[in-house]
Amino acid sequence: MLIRDSMIYIVAKLLAGTIGMATTALLTRLLDPGSYGMYGLALVIMTFGSTMVFDWLGVSFLRFYEGLHDNPLMFSTFVQIFLMLLAGTALMAVLAWLCGMLAARDASIIGAGVLMMWSFSWFELASYFEIAEFHPDRYMTMNAGRGLFVLMGAGTAAWATHSPFWTAIGTAVGTACGALLGGFRRWSLGPAHFDRDLARGILVFGLPLAVSMALAGMVNSGTRVLLEELDSARALGLYTAAFMLVQNTINLASAGIASASYQLAVHAVESGDSRAVHRQLIANGTLLLAVIAPAALGMVLTAHGIATTLVGSEFVPVVTVLTPWMAASAFFGCLRSHYLDHAFQLGRRPSLQIEVTAVAAVVGLGLSIALIPRLGAVGAAIATTVAMAVSCVHALIAGRGAFPLPVPIAGGARVLVACLVMAAVVLCIPERGLASFVARIAAGGISYATVALALDVLSLRSSAWRAVRRLAIAGHASPAGPVS
Helix, strand or coil: CHHHHHHHHHHHHHHHHHHHHHHHHHHHHHCCHHHHHHHHHHHHHHHHHHHHHHHHHHHHHHHHHHHHCCCCCHHHHHHHHHHHHHHHHHHHHHHHHHCCCCCHHHHHHHHHHHHHHHHHHHHHHHHHHHHHCCCHHHHHHHHHHHHHHHHHHHHHHHHHHCCHHHHHHHHHHHHHHHHCCCCCCCCCCCHHHCCHHHHHHHHHHHHHHHHHHHHHHHHHHHHHHHHHHHCCHHHHHHHHHHHHHHHHHHHHHHHHHHHHHHHHHHHHHHHCCHHHHHHHHHHHHHHHHHHHHHHHHHHHHCHHHHHHHHCCCCCHHHHHHHHHHHHHHHHHHHHHHHHHCHHHHHCCCHHHHHHHHHHHHHHHHHHHHHHHHHHCHHHHHHHHHHHHHHHHHHHHHHHHHCCCCCCCHHHHHHHHHHHHHHHHHHHCCCCCCHHHHHHHHHHHHHHHHHHHHHCCHHHHHHHHHHHHHHHHHHHHHCCCCCCC
């Protein structure tokens, strides 16, 4: 079930990521780096606001659903908490405007970013509803739909206006349309449909998680804000293009895995079977490494091809340099977010996660302040990578006090061998344009998959052999067909 559902979730995320790449390729050709940087500022508001205010609610839903899915007020309670958070952010935005805290030149793009934040946050919560109920097919429909709607909305707006504001509005509308593709659930508003005891439990679990997520968001989003302040909107545009192509793609793939793996881990923990928990967590960690390690390494090895193929000519030099740093940062960030951090959530000790993310935020923002004035966008990427690597080590140590996670050493070693073979194969193919870029991707993927299968990563070879034997036995056991 882990591999089957994870593959559906990964395909859903990769499909959305592929469409997102197409959107980035289109927008970097319709908007100049400065305008794309302002659009990137709206994306920062969307991602940081969602991470800081809303994301904890979806994770809390996954953690509570397994034991409370029979509660008729559960959906209504979660939706009403979401609407309260939305109203709170709206009030804060209005107060900031009335107090003159928003510069006139940035007010419109900030407003568009807030709209993007609301639509994105609702989409994410609706996605968590599907994950909790094990509906990967519907989840795929939502993600593919959102990608296509954003491509059409943002692309049309950028083509017609060349304005970052209307491009952001097109993104918000496309995201909201994607959320409509989820399943319909009965929920109502009002005190009679609000479970106060459940809400109290959600807040006790979720508020420390919210603080931790806000601090985590400061590493990525805060670094991008500092880049715009300490350098320029153009630098932010170049950084955002690399982020959307590289880091966002790896993040999407790992989130697809976590969509299945985390809920299965919760189910195992709730069952009380320690052996089942150990098996499930080892499988979760191995699968995560088996996907994000070759993805990150592949992007490092094909950095120049990615840039020359997927972004406008003005973006190519900087995106080429940023890609390896972005890939490394994504690898460490995904390993922590989608495996190591599960220790704090499964153990119901999210307060311990605050310390880990606080240290990461201090390291990331401190290095950003030191490196951005000298190295620009590259300095921001280096700062984020170092912060993520430090936080992985910290989370591994601190997580032992919440819920000891097994380390998939055997599976990780096999993945490492497969990655080394893949790297050797890719480096044998010279970079000579688009055909060479495609050949490197194909050769790398085939070589990695072949070695992983030979080494029986995640017991894929054993499972395939058993499936073949079952089919053969079933074929021999079936009655002979009619003879003509």
